[in-house]
Amino acid sequence: MQIRLKPVAALLLPLFAGSLHAEARLDTIVVTASRFESAQQENPIAAQIITADEIRNSSATNVSEVLNKLGGVHSRINFVGTPDSPLDLRGFGMTGEQNTLVLVDGQRISENELATARLSAIPLDSIERIEILRGAGAVLYGSGASGGTINIITRTAINAPLSGNVSTRVGSHDLRDIRGGFRAGGEMWGLRLNTQRFRTDNYRDNNRSELDTASGELRFGNRNGFVALGFNVDDQKSRLPGARTEALLHSDRRGATTPDDYLNSKSQRFSLRGEKRLGELTLALDIGRRDKRADMYNNSAWGSTLARTDVGVTTVSPRLLWQTGFDQVVNSLTVGADWSHWSYDNDTAATGFMSALDESGKQKNRAFYLRNDVHLTATGTRISIGGRKENVRQTQHERLVPRDAAEKHALSAYELALQQELGAGFSAYGRLGRSFRVANIDENRCWSAPCPTLLKPQRSHDREIGARWQGGKASLGVSLFEMDIDDEIHYNHLSFSNINLSPTRHRGLELEGRLLIGDSLDIAARYTRTQARFRQGIYGGVDVSGNDVPLVPKDRVSLTLGWQVFAATRIGLNLSYTGRQRYDNDQANRFRQMPAYTVADIKIAHDLGDWRLALGVNNLFDRKFYSYGIVNGTYTSFNAYPEDRRNAYVSAEYRF
Template sequence: MRALILVLLLGVIPSNLLAQTGIKGRVSSGENALVEAKITMAQTTLGTLTDEAGFYKFEALEPGSYNLVVEYVGYKTVKKKLEVVAGKLTTWDFDLPLDSDLNEIVVSATLKPVLKSESVVPVEIYTPKFLQKNPTSSLFDAVRLINGVQPQLNCNVCNTGDIHINGMEGPYTMILIDGMPIVSSLSSVYGLSGIPNSLIERIEVVKGPASSLYGTEAMGGIINVITKNAKSAPLLSLDGFTTSWLETNLDAAMKFKLGEKTHSLLGVNYFKYGERKDLNKDGYTDVTLQDRISLFNKWNFDRSDERSASMAIRYLYEDRWGGENHWNRERDRGGDQVYGESIFTNRFEAIGMYQLPTTPNIYTQFSYNWHQQNSFYGIESYQAKQQVIFGQAYWDTAWKNHSLLLGASYKYTYYDDNTRGTGIYDEEGLVENDPMKRPNLGLFVQDEWSLNKQHKLLLGYRLDYDRVHKEIHSPRIGYKYMPSSHHILRASFGTGFRVVNVFTEDHRALTGAREVVFAEALDPEKSYNGNLNYTWKVPASFGVISFDATAFYSYFTNKIDADTDTDQTKIIYDNLDGHAISQGLSLNVDVVFDFPLKLMMGATYMDVYRKEEGEKNPLYHAPKWSGNLLATYDFGSGFSTDLTGNWTGSMRLPRVEDDYRPEYSPWVVLANIQITKKFNERFELYGGVKNLFNTLPKEDVIARWWDPYGEPGNGIEPPAGRTDVIFEPNDYSYTPLQGIQGFLGLRYTVF
């Protein structure tokens, strides 16, 4: 490992080269840099993408005339003929105008194509360039570098997890693909795996409730993964890497045409990890062994009058297991001698959008997902199926200085498993199977009112009808004040709601090890929230500094909790007799220097707790302090380096009875370094080190790991001085079990 680090660090010191013959410049729209804008040279195979500051460069060109074509989704294409002089880097900047007729762009906050600076609701945008700063094999791991967003591991054996926004648990975060709620609750981390990075156009993050547009599951925020347009995507993209732990990941995408008016983009993701590692010597695999493949195909159709039409499908298969190191699938799956958790996942998704051929701008969207899970958690079998059908139509129109949106949606969820969650049991066993069938109808309206160039008002309202909870109302109001292009103040207030499906959201309920009991008919969770956001761009003598500060507050009623203490054989679900609060402050600072250095820093303070009968208790896995750091430096001659990291303060952790482990975690810092060498516009090589400080848990992540079945299951004597706790493999997680590791990969792109 030390040799690998030395080689990588030595590689960042290139020799000084003479000035190159070529073209360089910046692509922007006004003062906004356009990241990953596509620049090609007509009648050649040369092409490149702008970096995170909007800059591009072509070197080692032959002197002569070149026709540059600059493209960026949502902006009008610009073409320019330039002369290249021998021994000189010709500078030419491009300012792209917004294409107001292009309706394919979905800005997650309002369902409308709009510049980030024009949105009333603050939206954070992350491009593949951001994801490439710390290469990962899944979206779940990639969002770790986003300030205020926390991927949380919920099981230390099977490595299931969810994504927290501003301290709120995973079920409060809605995951969208191309604006569609494709990642259902059953999929959990499994649905977040296998989305090829080579297909991602950008990721939009909205922190705070968005129920007025998206309905249930959007109380904490949304993460919208927007895939590339098949028409403008590169002809071929390859990205593969492996690590010193022998984790191997491959992303590949290729576009082609089917006739004159159909463009197709085909993507494949494959991930393999098959090593039984046990660095903490507890007898269990530190990381689940996985074999995963995902296939993605998207079609974009050319229509008259630039009307939108697209469709995409994805299939995911995954085989993962974790447990005692000597676990054997053929011998031990479902057995009571060697503990293991084994999950087979089959998943199919379909997404589509079609703009009606009418004079009014009417859009229809649909999605469907089918998820089958065949799993064993020790001796407990969990066999589940879920299907979710979603469709919506909305009318987008303008009247004077009002931008109006009126729509309706329908969502149908079918869920069945082999536990008490969907069955009626007596002493002899199952009496009647009763799958969950839940329809939900929603109506929504939105008015974006431009009072003048400085003031904009957003009014929204949604009415949902649920068969159990009847009518649910979700109003919201937003306001944007923009005195100049360097200052923007945004404020939003509203309500959110969530209809809870406990069987797909609580890992303890999934195993069926306890009887599921409802103390009463559960009411939907509700929230009342307010956000205040301020962005400020400061031109300086050395570059540009951007500040983005947010204060957030959410008050929750009817919060549903799982009581596992009253009766050790039961999980009792009940509405909280009190309230819960999520409040805090966050700050993001971006610094782009005149020399080739860019810094991104963030910090978040949170106070997330529930209060019942006068007693205040912090929520689990909600650290008061957290933050991130990204630094990128371009050395020239194709060499660049990225230093990334995130830190998490002390947070409360779930424990079992008589637990010997601390109730609060220590502070944790995870840091990574990467070196990239770009040989030409097509090929680049990258490598680095993850978890530079070798940060690992200080305590047992699995309670009573030496005795999963009541007898020494792995031949290890109980450690001295530890109380007789019960076996519990879940929840006690605050940092990954992987220590320091190296990685090496390559990317190849043909435009």
């Protein structure tokens, strides 16, 4: 891999001290990347951990902002207007969220459609920590983890004293955000409840967003095992303003192109989880059920559509962990199975030249996996090896085309990782792996005959090397990755369809770290250099070999500064830079690139007894920018979704 480190990275290098391996601050953390909670385990190789204290002290107000500001995860604007930003680990562009797997307590919430994970339904106060594993997770979790996995771990209330919080936040664009949380527990039980009511008009006309959520968990048990019943329900209502043309970005930036459009949805998720330790063995079982109903209206000069969709998914995941040790060897063997059944129904009525749709689909997954981790304590060597076999059956029925399609796929994933302690706080690691992704129902949709066969699964062959250094008040991490992908699933404007691409390659450099200066100042920084290119391919008569994949910024820098001004007063500043990238649909690389942008957010918080008062300003320097743009068919102009200008809020939180 030949990747050039730009001068900006060299300037930041002395500051880098990665939060991903801050062992001094994470001694009590139990990482669950092996899908177990009760058994004490080591941090997975090259994992990034974001703690609850880091979240509380940051300028982030929702999970999407936490991942972007603290986790360095690239995100773009959500067209719906809710704080559910599409996520992209390691440069997949528009399909980033389909290649980045999001989990809550080890259960996936990523959609099997072209829709973002409902991160806004996860209350910040319920989060114990967030684990980010870049380029890993396919062995344990299967499809959609090519870019990596993000596991959001919620708090347990066992042994928690009666406590809670109530907060309110008001701000620009008629923002009103009310949240509440409650925890209580005893020696063998715990109860946690959270709720939120969110309203905002957003920056654009016809972009009002409303969100009501409630979640909770009732748990019985102790460190030797537990049973937990959890739930999460949400009700979302959003108006959709549409894109702005290049001309309108200058003349009417806040206007709405589609003043009648909307998207309303309701979802509910229930889970039953349990673990039991029996000496060296730990047994676990997860059962989950999620249902979602959505209504979407679109009106244009060509006609209108009203789409109603119903989605349901049931998952069952039994597994076993065997932990044993002899002499100076510690061994952990994980064996498990995943079963899931996903169903989908879409009824779309249409007028004018728009297309109606009467569609249903199902997907059944059956998987078996194992992973073994060995730690040679005498030499400081860790070896992790694992594999997964998964059978997927997809069916898709469309009555109006008509179409009946069915495919079976036999898929596999593996991972081999080695980490070696080198002394003086240094360590190095290497990782090889293979992952896969199955096309979702939106990508397989057919609007007119003749319909093609369902898309082939995407397969990725991954390589990564890295090094870490941990000092007393500073740490540094560097990694290089390369992914060769066959049959990458992608919407290609040159062929006007979702297709399996000819081979592509994703490669990059990642630097991250943290520096503590005295007792009052901490600096965290991250630099990512990403290159995503078509290795070969001719589409619509255009040879794209060597071209950039759209919507993948080559350079990204984030800098987070925390200053404890006084014992009760803290200032948090986040500065992020996103470099130039190709517009969506510009696989031919004929159009100019999207402009780079830099955004600064600041938050001042003051504790007053049981109260915390805060003032926040986003886009402090009032930059005009957009994170998503799409080129038109003639390569003479583009449409974009403008981001918010300078905006502010005040908040008050009471804890008891």
